[in-house]
Amino acid sequence: MTERCLPPVLQALAWRLVDRDWALQEREIEDHADAEWRFVRRRLCEGLHGLPFQLALEALNEARILAPDPLDGLPIIAKSTLRIERGWPRVIDEEAWDVVCRIVDPDLIALSHPDLPRVVVKTPDLSDALAWPCSLRAQDTEFYDLSHEPVAEIHAHLGGSLPTPLLWSLFLYGHLSAMALEQYRPEPIRRGRWGQLLQQGLQAHLALHRLVYGDACIPEIRSGAEYAVAPAVIGWKGVQFDRDPDFSEWPHCVRTIKDRATLALLLPQRVLWYRACQAAHNDRALQEALQRLLGLRSAFNALLSQPSGQRGLSQFFGFYDRRSALWMGLPLRNAPTTYRGEQLGKELVMECWLEDRVAAPGASVDLELRLTLPFRGRECLLLIQNFVAAQAAVAERRPEIPLRAGLIHHTIKAAGRKGEEARAEFEALWHFLVGTPEARPFLVGVDAAANELACPPRTFSAAFTWLREQLDCGAPGQSEPPIRLGFTFHAGEDFRDLLTGLRHIDEAAHLLAMRPGDRIGHGLALSWPVDDFYISRTQSFPTVADHALDLCWAIALLLRFDGYGEQERDARDRLVGLLAEYGSEVDGLQRLIAQWDLDGPHAWASTRARSLKHRQRDNEPPRALREDEWLLLLGIPEAHWDRLAPRPIRPLEWQSIVRSCQHILRQRILKSGIVIEVNPSSNRIVGGYSTVERLPYTQISRPGQRAAGEIGNIPIAIGTDDAGIFHTSLQREYELVGRAALAQGYALPDVQSWLEGIRKTGLKASFLKHAPRGADWATAIERLLGTTLQNSERQDCGQCGASSMEQR
Template sequence: MPRPVCHPRLEAAAAASPFASPAAFALRLTALTRDAVGVLDGGPTAALAAALEDFLRTRAAGMSLDVLRQLRDAAWFPPGRLRVPLHDHLRALAGRYLVHAGRRVALRPDGDPAERAAAWRWVSLALPTDLLVAALCSTSSLEPPDDAALLVTPRLAELLRKPCAETHLHVGAGIPFGLLWAALMRDLSTSRLRLRAATGAPPFGDADAFTGHLLAGATVRLLLASFLRRREHAGAAETFDAFLRARLRHIADAVPWGFGAHEAHRGLLHALRLVERRAAPPPLELARRLYQALSGPPHARGQPSSTGEVIANDPLSTWLPWSPGLALPETRLICRALRYLADEGGGDGAFALAFWQYQRIRCMTHGFLVEEPGTAGLDWFTRHYGRISPLRGTLTVLTYSSALELQSRDLSLGALEARTSPEPAWTKVRDEVRELARQACRFRPPPRRPRPEVGLVLHLIKEHERTLPTGQKRLHADPDHLAFGCRFGAWFHERQRQAVAIETALQRHPELLLVLRGIDVANVELAVPTWPLVPLFRRVREASRRASARLGRARPRWEAGPMRATVHAGEDFRRLVEGLRRVHEPIEFGMLEMGDRLGHAVALGEDPERWAAAARTVAQPAEERLDDLLWELERYRRREIGAETGRLEHVRGEAVALARQIYDGDERFDLDDLLAARALRHSAAALARVGYPFFRERPVRRAPERLFQRYLSDAEVFARGQRPVHVEADATEAAMLRAAQRWLRGVLGAREITVECNPSSNLLIADYLALDEHAAFRLQPVAGMAAPEGPPVLVSVNTDNPVTFASSLADEFAHVYFALLGRDVPADAALAWLDKARENGHLSRFTLRASAEPRALLDLSPRRRRR
């Protein structure tokens, strides 16, 4: 029986497959063909259809092949058409969603806007937006005015003229794909890229094959551009094949390298054949040297000082220079190519093949970076996020500039908080803060927009494993470690070095507090529990308080309060109670204070009955299950939630039974001892008494201390705690969860804690069918929608990782707006909800007003301070 499935997501995958799938690259398609209605041609199109069926069947939740074929034919073939060239298919896809709107290309306003916007969300994840913008503009004589599509409606645009704060942005991903590709087109000629460091299997099999195809694609890109430029400037009417026969040797003769014109000609032909899938990759260094010679010297040598320099260094810029009000050179190249294919080049098969194969290399790179729908969970996200850094190249020194430009698009950016991981050396922490200040000082906001406040939030990274000198892997949770002899000892030691680096940087340069505004913990949520974080957060907070006191005397006008804190929690959980526990523990044990924030926290808004029905039986490590039970018992003991007698006895019995299995039967303890041991584990003072992370066992008499020490250091306790136990959800647990959510929402409200909502991130990581299911609408109820019991929670809207989720801050507001309209929420109510979320974000920001002033930012410069 079919299960619920998101049809627009499947339709987007079908529509994109001729451009973005490995099968399309292998089959070298330039057109979709069929012999008759419902009957494919038996050639490449049929082979692509078979590959698409294999891709969709595991994502279609039981839909029949016939239904998938109908969906495919609707995506590929207009009524009555037997042959559809790919330029027609792409233009039709762009026209279905986009329209010219003055100086921008925008989402079509006709029809059902919510339905179109929901479908567009999936299309923009499957294909680069600039490809579709170029396709739309190719139907007219207009130059593409931008690389992004305008999603905000007129009324939403007016709302977003008020100050908006981006409070959850991992700055390494704050780069639009088009800019990253422009940088890549220059970086390929250098040795800056380290694609072997990318996580997961890259396109074309491995890192070397991927690099080889990127180099070949970049080379063919220049040949395509040279051909189109010759037609445009010289009026030549030749085909691409004739151009290559006539001009390729002249191009090879002009290549300034030391291997001779003959080798250059061979290299150019080899690049064409590799892109057309008729040759194996050549030696990478030779291909790189050829591309370096072919692309010419960069416009500006050394490290670029602005994103404008990055674009100017794109080899295409010598023909298609960029300026404000124009799209990037790549988008304009695509536009010209599509016009040629739709007009004089309709029969130019050589051009069509080279162009579409190059675009597939580009689209597959986009797919490598953007998280694929259906890959839920933080482990999958972490894999996607790890692919960005090796491809950033020169943009690594401009991540803050790029993020400021991207997040200022289509709204008034009042504040931007960038997150990155701290280095273990205090001088590098200092330099990172200064670099943000330097790039923010150079940033020029859009006309009639104020300068944004800026802040840096340093996040500690959770990791599952450590690598032994032998190359073997061990969990960080495993206490079997010669140096530390306790759980998470090596992990804590590295994070402690980072915390000490922050502490030292603030001690030596308290003025860094102007920009250094927060501490966070991120990455794989379930990899590390809460307790090792407590001493780290305390250390950083105390250092920032001392720096704030000094700065209050030296720079009183800055009003620089101490650093604040936010925690990624409640996003990834095996059982809903585990998510709620991880949301509450940072508050319970003092990591979060008044006015701090939580990242994601979707567990707070998950419907308990729906969750229990979907997760009837779930496997969980025994020690995590025990912690869930102890957390629940603590809530009963403190009378924070009510307890049914049957539920209370069941939880007590299961907790004691699990504890006896984990700690073995000889240990004498009761429930109070277990609860006290849990509290000791989360006590910075208790951890310091045993020398953590260099564990020193101390003689103790009381059971809680014995349990605490055994938990930290006993390898057998660890092994028994990792044993999976299958836990069944029932009605009593659902009732407890509902009461716990209601109580915990009140706790957050009383402490002014704002939840950082990241709509597209949660859509993919939580694997929602659609954005209208988002937990944020239960945390901060919408007028006219059914609300859960209990007080509302402050919610803000953010992007998390723009390139990973193909989004920007304005886009996220638009996605939420259309999702609410799709739930039949009136426009006024939807806009009011978004205005409240916008205000929440701005009021919960950690940034300082003085950080919007270039003069104050210059005070962080060492040269400025010496004067």
């Protein structure tokens, strides 16, 4: 048995542990008699980064040699990816860990480590030995000192933040609704399968419990609310083991194990699994029970974790929606009994973030969480009160770590989304804050995220610029506390052509009324090396509409700077050729491009917007031209907009155009003072980077001194995006950025200093930087929690456009 395995072998070992009845259904594409062979081989080969056929077969064969019984592969995976250090499991191979923990539940991997029993023997209390944080990470690295400093989490989505082991516990014990998952089920999963998974998972759990503790200690059971046939464990009445945690109050939050709700949910299963593993060596029944429960938990984990080999937001959305639906449950107005369940979910999210800071008592945490708020009368206030109550509960249990948490309203970029709808949504947000001053410290920003390909930044110009005008004017008759909303926008993250991603970043920065300190999410196009992109995307082409707009933007941009005449003429020739190919003859093309709306400070200041008199009607907000308006001006028939553009002729010259535009855009972003939010794990998986070392952030901000004449560092801040989906933590994200810089040849002292600067940038760019602290923050929480539902009715949502949103 080898101690260290290559990721392909580990991936084969991991897939063999997944219950094949619960994984995505097989299409019989080969007549191989061995079901496991078909299942594992297919999953090793599928996806953009799937293994070649022969390598997949070799990995599968080696995995079978190493572990004839699939359960034997679990300790091999644990030994190859983790070490036990000071009693806690630490990640030793980031690449291998990324491969396996998106397939097999990471808690089960850690509990199966061969060295863990030696630690437990030396520990007087089993709960201490099994009390590590949900998101495992490397420890005592070169960048560990950063964890002792104040930090801001500036990019976290609430729906994707909860670790999978906690979701499994909440799911298994009836706190979450399997019904909510049916609308988000993967296509091959039949209706009702999530309910069956709940029932079979519970049965496997009880079977294992009976084998370990005997019939005398069976947990109390009652029928679940959603599935009468699926019982849910609600307590462990009378179950108290020698030197084990007292489960008598679990999983209620009145009293939690060592005042940590996460441990109250995780420890019972950790204790059960650990004891079963230690007793299973000579017990075939226990081995079969372990295999069954392991397969179900791993199938659950694989269905909620973005697997390696897949990229693109279109594939990512399914994972996010299923996780969000699972713990957010039913709409608040239809299920008032879920308030406590939602509070528990939010409480667990915040406590997981504090677990990341457990080594640094006193180091403050500013936590921004993105959530789509419902602006329907009382419902929005109830949700924010629920969020703040969860925050207060965590702060009371963990007073040694100062915590400030705020919400960012998350508006959705979706196909067919209209600017008027986004503006109505922001109007509802504004009127809510005007009518509910108690909520202002906790609602700190707005963001637009989701499908970048289907909904470009220009769509949101009217909404963002309208909201900026209101913020500049201030709330009528309300001075304290002031309304402060930071702007952020996802751009340059997912695109068919690099030039399209660059254009979207520029439009987000300059057409959405952003100010210094506002932020752009991801912004990968800004740092992606041009050569690398076109080598890896040889079959990726933009649509005709995007290509035409990209060329117009590039020409307008290149005209502004000296030294780019050759690239500008090339881009102009390509645009003229493209228009001619689709029968468009534009009179005054040069004048049209000269009026391209490149700048602010407000989008409506562009020459073209003034010439079209966009503000001639009082009910029309200021805005930049939409993409469809520009395309009509260019004369391209709508029937051709969504077709793929022809392959760029003279590829090297095309790359020169893109490289020049990227260089200019970096200067524009640096001058604007806008911060780029980078999310290493998310960017690596969704962006399709093969290794951590290829993360390109040093292209826009790098350690060390700059030579004379070089562009300075663009301010960047590090976030997690969706920590639960990517099995990560904020500390680990800092370590990944530092490791990438070291692998690219930068000196360790320079990298440490650089990361410290990034941490300070995050604090400075946090939308919570103006929020009260200490006693003032506690007073703000008390004021909001004391706001009655009747008080919230002073907000007339019918006058602020919320009624139209509810109709949608």
